Amino acid sequence: MDQTNAHGGWVDLHCHVLPGLDDGPAELAQSVAVVQGLERLGFAELHPTPHQYAGRWTPNRAQCHAAAAALRAALVAAGSKVVVADPAGENMWDELLAARHPTGAQPHYTGARAFLLEFPRDALPPQLAERLFELRLHGSLPVIAHLERWPELADDPARLGSLAGKAALLVNLSALGGLGGWSTRGRARRLVLKQRVHAVTSDTHGESDLPFCKAGLEWLLRRLGPAGARQLLVEGPRAILAGEIPEA
Numbered sequence: 001m002d003q004t005n006a007h008g009g010w011v012d013l014h015c016h017v018l019p020g021l022d023d024g025p026a027e028l029a030q031s032v033a034v035v036q037g038l039e040r041l042g043f044a045e046l047h048p049t050p051h052q053y054a055g056r057w058t059p060n061r062a063q064c065h066a067a068a069a070a071l072r073a074a075l076v077a078a079g080s081k082v083v084v085a086d087p088a089g090e091n092m093w094d095e096l097l098a099a100r101h102p103t104g105a106q107p108h109y110t111g112a113r114a115f116l117l118e119f120p121r122d123a124l125p126p127q128l129a130e131r132l133f134e135l136r137l138h139g140s141l142p143v144i145a146h147l148e149r150w151p152e153l154a155d156d157p158a159r160l161g162s163l164a165g166k167a168a169l170l171v172n173l174s175a176l177g178g179l180g181g182w183s184t185r186g187r188a189r190r191l192v193l194k195q196r197v198h199a200v201t202s203d204t205h206g207e208s209d210l211p212f213c214k215a216g217l218e219w220l221l222r223r224l225g226p227a228g229a230r231q232l233l234v235e236g237p238r239a240i241l242a243g244e245i246p247e248a
């Protein structure tokens with residue numbers, strides 16, 4: 001048995017495992033293989049987050065739920081015990097989100113308390129803390145994906161501190177394992193060790209991501225121990241699903 005699965009029960013709040021919706025698996029068989037790979041690493045509950053990105057990927061609710069139903073049926077047939085939750089979405093900070101958020105119409109996690117948020121690669125939104133506070137005023141919790149991608153935020157304690165109480169912060173397990181390069185890995189690991197993040201997620205798009213997730217999980221278990229890993233992979237995600245910002 002894979003040693004990283006010795007504890008397990010992990011809850012993944014960021015993954016692209018539904019077939020044919022975005023830049024995740026194109027076919028159902030590929031989705032099953034990816035989920036079984038995550039299951040071998042100890043993941044028990046997946047919250048799919050297909051991209052919601054104007055001009056690129058905008059799968060609608062019916063398409064996302066149909067893909068999740070097909071995946072669940074195929075997983076049962078394959079003997080998997082992984083729970084695939086109703087789909088959420090990875091909401092890009094774009095005109096589509098701007099149109100949706102005043103009425104809370106952007107895809108949320110189950111329970112409708114929190115939603116995943118992604119920023120453009122090349123530039124963070126101006127006045128970020130104020131904008132996140134406005135999103136909070138609309139009643140739901142912004143959950144920021146892969147914080148390690150923005151050094152101007154992740155490496156600036158004052159700027160990072162300004163987000164306190166306004167959003168839950170995530171890093172990618174695959175980044176902890178080296179996906180994205182050494183500097184991204186270093187930043188992701190510093191954020192975890194300095195207790196700046198609230199949960200760790202796979203952000204898996206395909207089977208090629210799994211070795212990086214495995215390496216990240218091994219690092220997490222080695223450096224934080226089973227209780228620390230559980231905080232970031234079970235208790236933190238569960239608090240976020242309840243609309244709360246967990247302890248870092």
Ligand SMILES: [Fe+2]
Pocket residue numbers: 014015016090145203
């Ligand atoms: Fe993603």
